[in-house]
Amino acid sequence: MLFGATPPEHYVAGLVMVWIAHLISLHYVFFTSRPVFWWIVILFALSYRILLIQIPPYLANDYLRYLFDGKLLLAGLNPYDIVPIDFPALGGLDIPKPEVKTIYPPLAEGLFAITSWLGGTLTEWRGMNLTADLLCAGILLKILDQLQLPRRWLLAYLWSPLVLIEGVHSAHLEIWTLLWILLFIYAAQSHRLALASTALSAAILTKLVPVLLLPAWLLTFPSYRQRLKHFLFIAILTMTGFLCFFPGHPFGNLLTFFHHIEGYGVLFYGLNLWLTVEQAKWLLTSAGGALVLYLLFIDRRYSQQPIIIVFELFLIVFLFSSMGFPWYLLVILPLAIATRAIYLFCFMATTHLTYYSVQLEEPHTIWLISSAVLVVTAIFKQGEIVFCKKKQT
Secondary structure, three states, X not given: XXXXXXXXXXXXXXXXXXXXXXXXXXXXXHHOOOOOOHHHHHHHHHHHHHHHOOOOOOOOOHHHHHHHHHHHXXXXXXXXXOOHHHOHHHOOOOOOOOOOOOOOOHHHHHHHHHHHHHXXXXXXXXXXXXXXXHHHHHHHHHXXXXXXXXXXXHHHXXXXXXXXXXXXXXXXXXXXXXXXXXXXHHHHHOOOHHHHHHHHHHHHHHOOHHHHHHHHHHOOOOXXXXXXXXXXXXXXXXXXXXXXXXXXXXXXHHHHHHHHOOOXXXXXXXXXXXXXXXXXXXXXXHHXXXXXXXXXXXXXXXXXXXXXHHHHHHHHHHHOOOXXXXXXXXXXXXHHHHXXXXXXXXXXXXXXXXXXXXXXXXXXXXXXXXXXXXXHHHHHHHXXXXXXXXXXX
């Protein structure tokens, strides 16, 4: 289906079949223990990755910005001070939103520079992402061992359409964010606190959203001294990354980006039926922020839970943002695997299908409704868990 200049018109139908097959396979992976030829399954997963990095991307052009920023850095230019449209010779006119300065944090820019140094094409960037992907698999396997979960559950990651299509084929940066966060989770559970702090700082310097994990993690420490120590360590590492580009920074660019970008979030779509775009964004941001603050500082949910539960913060941010881009869900995949939450896998599927249906101007209402039903299911399931815990107490 993916070979040729452009995928065929039945791309969405093919994607539906891929997700149905994946969801069926999850039942076998999670709920049975019969031996199979796992090495053959893993071999096919690796072979498919090699195939995908050779096929032209479809409806994905973020990598053009990555490569452009890398070229700027090799030319000695600060990407935070550059409007791409002013540099057509470096490909500034070809990238998405050429009138907006870059929004990517310093470590991401470093990854782009390494890619440009290696050759500066999509092939090199995909090779970088494939490296991150395989490292993710290795660390996730160690996390499964830590949680005393079956190793075969790794197949839910290796065969995830979200990882294969968005992380490898479309080559989105989020696979690197996932790598640093997985390393943070592994190190925190191993009580290797310096490594955990370094990994969390790397995640923040790749995408700013992981900063939400900082208060959640600090609240797990019993003393204020430990909290201050690790806060300062992460703050110094993070500020050092930004100082490399001083006085340039991505924060103003991010505000411009969020102001102009509208996506496919299920809550945003629903609110936008009755409210203006700006009103829907304001209400979602306020409600999502209030929920995060409540969970962090009032309910103190993460101070007594396994550290992997903090992944749900990314799900909350995703639900209460206006964008709803499916590759943003890569970071909640480990939570879905560790909890065997099939409804989360289904939510990934409907979000993925919504995005491509909208892009290809095909009917997408059924996928939005399905996403809404799955959100309600997730809320009900979480309520069930909380009620059972209180009853046991």
